[in-house]
Amino acid sequence: MTQRSPAKAEGKERVGAAVAAFWAPAFAGERLDFRTDYLLRLGDDALVLGQRVGEWCGHGPVLEVDISLANLALDLIGQATLLLGESGDGDKLAFHRDVLDFRNCLLVEQPNGDFAQTIARHLLYTIWQHMLLQRLQQSSDQFLREFAHKAVKEVAYHRELASEWTIRLGDGTEESAQRMADGLEWNWRFIPELFEVDEGLQQAIDAGIAVDPRSFEEEYRAAIAAVLAQAQLEAPADQRPILGGRQGHHSEHLGHLLAVMQFLPRAYSDAKW
Amino acid sequence: MPFEPEHRRRYIIHMYTTELQKSAKIENLEDPKLLEAFEARVAADEFIEPKDWMPEAYRRTLTRQISQHAHSEIVGMLPEGNWITRAPSLRRKAILLAKVQDEAGHGLYLYCAAETLGTSREQMIEALHSGKAKYSTIFNYPTLTWADIGAIGWLVDGAAIMNQVPLQRTSYGPYARAMVRVCKEESFHQRQGYEIMIALANGTAEQKRMAQDAFNRWWWPSLMMFGPPDENSPNTAQSMRWRIKRETNDELRQKFVDITVPQADFLSLTVPDPQLKWNEEKGGYDFGEIDWEEFYAVVRGEGPVAKERMKARRDAWQDGAWVREAAAVHEEKRRARKAA
Numbered sequence: 310m311t312q313r314s315p316a317k318a319e320g321k322e323r324v325g326a327a328v329a330a331f332w333a334p335a336f337a338g339e340r341l342d343f344r345t346d347y348l349l350r351l352g353d354d355a356l357v358l359g360q361r362v363g364e365w366c367g368h369g370p371v372l373e374v375d376i377s378l379a380n381l382a383l384d385l386i387g388q389a390t391l392l393l394g395e396s397g398d399g400d401k402l403a404f405h406r407d408v409l410d411f412r413n414c415l416l417v418e419q420p421n422g423d424f425a426q427t428i429a430r431h432l433l434y435t436i437w438q439h440m441l442l443q444r445l446q447q448s449s450d451q452f453l454r455e456f457a458h459k460a461v462k463e464v465a466y467h468r469e470l471a472s473e474w475t476i477r478l479g480d481g482t483e484e485s486a487q488r489m490a491d492g493l494e495w496n497w498r499f500i501p502e503l504f505e506v507d508e509g510l511q512q513a514i515d516a517g518i519a520v521d522p523r524s525f526e527e528e529y530r531a532a533i534a535a536v537l538a539q540a541q542l543e544a545p546a547d548q549r550p551i552l553g554g555r556q557g558h559h560s561e562h563l564g565h566l567l568a569v570m571q572f573l574p575r576a577y578s579d580a581k582w
Numbered sequence: 583m584p585f586e587p588e589h590r591r592r593y594i595i596h597m598y599t600t601e602l603q604k605s606a607k608i609e610n611l612e613d614p615k616l617l618e619a620f621e622a623r624v625a626a627d628e629f630i631e632p633k634d635w636m637p638e639a640y641r642r643t644l645t646r647q648i649s650q651h652a653h654s655e656i657v658g659m660l661p662e663g664n665w666i667t668r669a670p671s672l673r674r675k676a677i678l679l680a681k682v683q684d685e686a687g688h689g690l691y692l693y694c695a696a697e698t699l700g701t702s703r704e705q706m707i708e709a710l711h712s713g714k715a716k717y718s719t720i721f722n723y724p725t726l727t728w729a730d731i732g733a734i735g736w737l738v739d740g741a742a743i744m745n746q747v748p749l750q751r752t753s754y755g756p757y758a759r760a761m762v763r764v765c766k767e768e769s770f771h772q773r774q775g776y777e778i779m780i781a782l783a784n785g786t787a788e789q790k791r792m793a794q795d796a797f798n799r800w801w802w803p804s805l806m807m808f809g810p811p812d813e814n815s816p817n818t819a820q821s822m823r824w825r826i827k828r829e830t831n832d833e834l835r836q837k838f839v840d841i842t843v844p845q846a847d848f849l850s851l852t853v854p855d856p857q858l859k860w861n862e863e864k865g866g867y868d869f870g871e872i873d874w875e876e877f878y879a880v881v882r883g884e885g886p887v888a889k890e891r892m893k894a895r896r897d898a899w900q901d902g903a904w905v906r907e908a909a910a911v912h913e914e915k916r917r918a919r920k921a922a
Contacts (some may be wrong), residue, residue, distance in 0.1 A: 360667060363675070366682050367663035368894065370902020372656070372690050379683035383676060390672045400671045424905050480915060481908025488904070573670035573728055580786050582670035582728070582778075 334556035343512040344450070345396045346412065347519050350510075350555060352392030353413035356403055357563070358434060359385030360570050361421055370424055377470055381431070384463040388456075395452050404574035408563050415554040416499035418563045422492060425478050425485065429492030432471040436532050437503045439464045440525045449517035472536045479540025486542065493537075494545045501550030504529075510555075612637050624825050629755035632698035640824055643817065644754050645699045646715075647826065649706040652692035653717035655685045657710075657891050661725040662734060670728060677774050678731065684767045691763060695756040711896050713883060720803050722885020729782050729789075729796035735775015737797075737804040737842065743768045744838045745808065753825035776845065783849040797846065798854040805869075806877045808835040814874075840866045 341349070362382040369375035393399035416434050421427045442464055445457035478489040504522045506514065513519035537544050553559065573582070616635050623630065630636055659682050666682065669675035693703045709715035720738050725731065746768065749761040782793040809815055809831040821827035846853050857870035880888070 356672075363666045363679055366666050366679065367659035367686075368898040368901075370898070370905035372686055372693070374902075374905070375659075375686045376683055376690070379679055379686065383679050383683065386672060386676045386679065390676065393672070403672055404670070424902065477909050477912040478905070481912040482904065484904050485908030485911075569667050572668055577786065577788055580670075580789055582674055582781055582785075 334558075341509075343509050343516065344518060346509045347513045348392050348396040348453075349402070350412045350414075352389050352396060352402070353411050354417050354434070354438070355385045355392060356389035357411070357413045357566065358417035358431075359383075359389055360566055361417065361419075362427070362431070364421055365427065374424075378427075381467055381470070384460075384467065388460050388463070391456055395456075400574070404571045408559050408567060409557040411557065411559065411563060411567070412555055413559075413563075414499065414502050415551055415560055416496060416503065418554070418560055418566060419496055419499065420562055422495065423488055424474075425488035426492035426495055428471055428474045428478065429489065430496045431467065432475050432536065433493075433496050433500060433533070434503075435464060435467040435471050436536075437522070437529055439468045440529055440532075441520050441522065444520040444525065448519070453518055472539075475536050475542075476540040479537070479542040489540065490542055490545070493542070497545040498548040498551045502552045502554060505552060505555065507555065621823075624753045624823075627751070627825065628753075629758060630753050631755045639820075640826075641699050643821065643824070643826060644757065645696055645701050647821075648692055648696040648699070648754075648757055649701070649709070650716050650718075652689045652696060652706065653710045653715055654721065655689035655692060657717045657721045657895060658738075659685050659689075660891055660894050661721055661723070661887075662731060664725050665728060665731050668728070669731075674778070681735070681771050681774060684771065688760075688764045688767070691760040692757075695754075695760045698756045707899065711892070711899060713892070716881065718807060719877060719880040719885060720807050721891060722880050722888040723799065723803055724887045724890075726799075727792045727796060729779070729792035730800070732775050732778030732782060732793065733796040733800040735771050735773075736779050736845070737775075737800045738807070739768050739771040739775055740842060741804045741807040741838050743772055744834050744841075748828035748834075751825070751828060779849055779851075783851065793849065794851055797851045801854050802872065802876075803880075805835055805839070805872055806880075808832070808838065810874065810877070811872075836866055839869055843867055 359382045362378055362385065365375070365378045366382070367375065369378055389403070390399055393402045396402065414434075416430060419426075419430050421430075439461065442457045442461040445453055446461065448454045448457065475489060478485040480486070504526045506521060506523060510519060514521045534544060551560075574580075617637055620630070620634075620636060620640075630640075662678060662682050662685075666675065666678050669678050693706060696706060697703060706715065710717065720741075725734070743765060746761055746765050750758055750765060752758045752761065779793055782789040812818060812830045812832045815831055818827060818830055822830070843853060843858065855870045857868065859868050860866075861868045879885070883892075885891075
């Protein structure tokens with residue numbers, strides 16, 4: 310895959326050239342069939358975000374939040390288990406691939422930061438994921454259809470939770486509004502990647518198994534704008550998009566996340582747990 | 583949460599802060615008739631409910647016990663939380679997440695149960711952070727390898743079940759009901775821990791080494807979880823009479839040893855106690871002397887990772903202060919807008 314998605318979406322010029330757009334995909338040598346590739350994209354998103362959210366466990370601002378964050382992480386790890394299991398040996402895929410073979414978007418691997426940054430990341434991802442899953446229930450692929458049918462209910466709750474907290478923090482104290490704005494500002498540049506369509510994804514879309522994210526970009530932008538309006542927050546200015554995750558070129562953060570997550574199966578490669 | 587009437591609450595809060603000095607005097611102020619009726623209800627195994635009259639010492643003992651229990655659940659999330667990001671398979675990660683989440687849930691029910699006695703969650707948390715309130719000594723030991731997650735589930739949750747099953751019949755209604763839910767989940771926790779140990783015990787030489795090492799480190803602290811020996815447990819008699827406790831520390835400890843030793847045998851693990859021996863006559867194991875110096879040191883806050891645990895709790899609370907404040911301010915704004 311050397312062609313990038315169009316720099317225009319819905320007729321709107323993207324801001325500047327996308328960073329990393331000139332990179333060749335990291336795994337050009339071992340192309341996967343488009344279905345496996347699609348399963349891995351969604352599965353890696355869920356795994357990496359679940360791992361991130363799981364880092365909060367025991368350290369939340371209040372007990373109720375600890376419980377709801379653990380719920381999110383549990384749902385996401387459950388989704389990753391199904392998706393990676395459908396693309397092969399789930400544990401092998403989760404614990405024995407290096408960064409170049411991970412296909413998650415850059416947004417989900419961003420560090421937790423403070424609670425506002427975590428919520429900002431979750432809001433931006435979960436509204437996308439929810440809209441995607443709503444449509445994926447009409448996929449021509451039976452597994453994906455059934456998966457979407459199950460996961461969409463979980464993610465509806467994630468969306469509600471992230472929206473509620475964005476509103477609470479945005480429309481809370483001066484400090485919380487500032488932190489929420491900073492969290493959005495940090496994660497905003499990773500939105501365009503969610504709507505990128507490269508060759509592999511296009512094939513999956515053409516085959517009727519995948520959803521074309523561009524079909525709901527406008528709805529997504531409007532949904533985010535609606536939450537931010539309720540939160541009395543300004544949307545950050547669009548930034549130069551950072552891309553590359555879907556092609557195996559990640560931020561520096563992912564390597565550290567994997568080092569922690571994969572340590573045991575890597576250190577004791579013949580062990581069963 | 584149902585709260586006590588305002589005047590009563592203030593009185594209790596005052597009492598709570600001066601508990602140690604005033605306890606004797608307060609007891610003397612109790613109406614002997616009320617006390618007698620109360621004792622009769624408890625003796626008849628009736629549940630005492632939040633609005634019922636109760637002696638202040640009963641209220642105080644329960645508040646202490648339930649809040650300690652709640653704190654133990656919350657601090658107990660830390661040693662296992664330490665391995666969520668490093669769980670070795672997707673399945674193990676999901677199970678561990680669910681388990682630690684259950685502990686948060688247990689903490690929540692228990693704080694709620696304690697609140698029905700008139701102390702707020704904030705006050706209890708403050709007491710934990712100031713070092714005034716205690717939590718189970720067991721959580722002041724570190725989780726060094728994945729086998730520690732197995733050992734905690736197997737031994738620590740096993741000991742906790744042993745302690746908590748009788749509490750489903752404790753005399754205070756909200757506590758007993760919380761315990762019914764807690765116990766259901768604890769037995770799942772114990773099983774998942776033992777399952778981890780089985781995988782390790784049947785695994786590679788390195789895994790077996792991890793399992794034995796974890797067992798060596800957690801065995802004695804698990805026995806200490808039942809508290810000081812009966813002859814040194816000044817609260818036991820009163821607590822038994824009030825049906826707050828239903829079996830003595832030593833009885834429960836013996837039960838735990840008798841159940842756990844065959845489980846260790848099944849795993850081919852060696853119990854780290856050369857004096858351990860089956861006693862045909864009593865139908866149970868004799869075991870070596872527990873190092874009570876160690877126990878009391880940990881109670882005093884000198885456990886190997888006590889500082890780390892308290893720092894993690896205080897940090898989470900302090901780092902989250904702006905979140906709690908924002909949520910409260912937002913709620914006020916929302917209410918004001920609704921009223922306008």
